[in-house]
Amino acid sequence: MATPYHRLARETPAYAWWRLPLAALVIAATYLGLSLLLVAGAAVWFATTSTSRSFDRWLDAVGDLDLRHVDYFVLDLLAIVLLIPAVLLGVLATGPRPIGYLTSVAGRMRWSWLGVTALIASAVSLVTIGCSVVVTELTDPSEVSAPAHLDSRIVIALVAVLLVVPFQAAAEEYLFRGYLLQLVGSWSRFAVVPVVVTTPLFVAGHGYGLWGLLDVALFGLTAAILTIRTGGLEAAIAAHAANNVVLFALDALGVLSATDDSGAGPVDLVPSVVASIAVLALVERAARRRGIQRTREPIPEPPAPMWPPPPWAMPQHLPQHAPQHVVAPPPPALHPDTPDYPGDVPPGWR
Template sequence: MNEPQPDPAVPSPPATPPGRHQAPGPDQAGGGTQMPGPYLAPGPYAGGTAWPAGPPQPLPHPAIGPQPWSPGQQQQPGGRPPGAYQGPYPGQYPGPYPWGPPPRTRWDVPPPPGTRYDRLARTPLHRWWRPIAGTAAIIVAFLALSIVVGLVAFLVSLVTGVPMVRTGTRLFADPVLDLGFQLGVIALLLPLVLGAAWLFQRRPPGSLSSVALRLRWRWLGACLLVALVAVVLGQAVEAVTLMSAGVDPGFRWAGWERFLPAIILILLLVPFQSAAEEYAYRGWIIQGFGAYLRNPWPAIVVGAAAFAASHGYTGWGIVYVFAFGMLMGWLAVRTGGLEAPIALHATNNIVAFGVVAASGDMGSAMEQGEVPWEALIGSAVQFAVFGIGVLIIARKWAIQTLSR
């Protein structure tokens, strides 16, 4: 048979496609096989067959990266410019590395796994000056915001005609409005503390909430139920002990028209006010000391002392507030978060303000002074019921106490 002769008009493919290395021939030191070069663009035309769109172009060295391409240059099969990636996935590498540019570094760094609640501020980015600078910033910002909010309230009162007294601790003549103003000012601590943890300590703000780096809502709900039982029992015991000692417990009913506006305001603002104080005194202070100390008790004592100093109680009232701060600090470390302290703090304040609102004497809602020692008996019952109940449920539910 006559074999077909090659058409002289069609150039035959070269013996070695461009971009390949020719191995030594038989008369040289090695065999005569062809070995692909490391930078030859892979594709269906790498076996020496004809290239409909031109010969494959070698890829640049990985250290050099893709070469710039202009519209006048020849394209590779598939419409890609020379140097483009021709692997199984379409598209071109964004840089000299197949995985693209390195990921962006996070600003906040979480704590290492297995960290206790009071030590969550000691992240890999911890420096000795971060808790100190954050504390100073919180104090300065809170004072500045309080002044600004007070000036805004004064201007609003001038425009609207709302009477102001500006005597003692009160600002507005209306006791309900004045209570709302003071609770709102205290609530400003919450965003300041969370912002300081992120900005100065460069850690997730959720690390102030718990070892899970967030507020555990299911656990908070369980703590609220225990707190409600503990506060009701404590109030009942306190009322009995006060009446047996001849002291008026202050239970009166002024009517729905005076009770409803006050209790609505209390239910809206007291949770934020209580949470703000817990984040400041139990969260920030305990974790701030925990960044330096391994033992949590010095931080718990300092937080309880600062909490007592920020209130206006005297005599046995100081003992009550300090004991409350100690219990809340210990529960925060023991349960790995602020859910239990927030639950008891908010429930206690809502019930206390609610009793005052029911009596119609809202002018004395924020008054703090001497507390009869008989009232501490009810407080002791409240603390015992809440502490034991929380620990039992925490053990039964296996509540997380270390970071993961």
């Protein structure tokens, strides 16, 4: 039986119950070490530049994601990006399978599929967020600021958004829809269980008010469904990156504040609901048309030990001492880039 994405860590010959929980400790330790290196690098940066901002001020502003201070913004996002090597190293150190299966059921990043979903998600985000800004401008002009003039600071901020935000989005997806989804998925065959369990954990990582947290929860559900339905993180990464890039770009232009939800209400969830429905429908349609692999092929079973058959089971047309050669059926055809399956599968049985 084919294996869905959330069960990849469980349905392998090398699975052991302690591997993924142990990976959490390795991930935490690796992330702590990388964060200390980032802080040390930031201290050197602020000590050797002529900027008026200081290292202490950055520490006080950590998590604000204020694009008025691009260096603060980049350092804050880099602190999140460090989750990517931490998660990959944690899974690589403990197993139970090649880390490519943390990305998709194909055992690798499907770059063309990532590009397709990025186009879909970008179009949806531009339309829904753009319409939301227009409606807000028509109903309450005080809530929307006029676009700023493109001075050098804004251009630098936009470049920083385009270069760093996609990696920040990918880092969160590798942690929540990658490692945690497969961790919880190893405990239950039902896809709804890891979806429901990981969504509150994703929400807990954001410091918003009630309606902002509900918006985050809606996206968390959408990203988890995209991951399981498409057999990989590509669509979730694309949706996450597109949403954040559009919001932070508008923030850099001074149109809105991407992280301020102090005045949010139930109406502010409407664009997110529309965007989630649209992304799910369009990605599902694209996946069907392109024949996207949604599950991993079954791992071939190694041949059973072949004991010499009794004399009466020998073919009558062969001498009793003739060796018996059993030809194994050919394994299913796999994509040439698919990594080796984990476990003790004998060579030649892929």
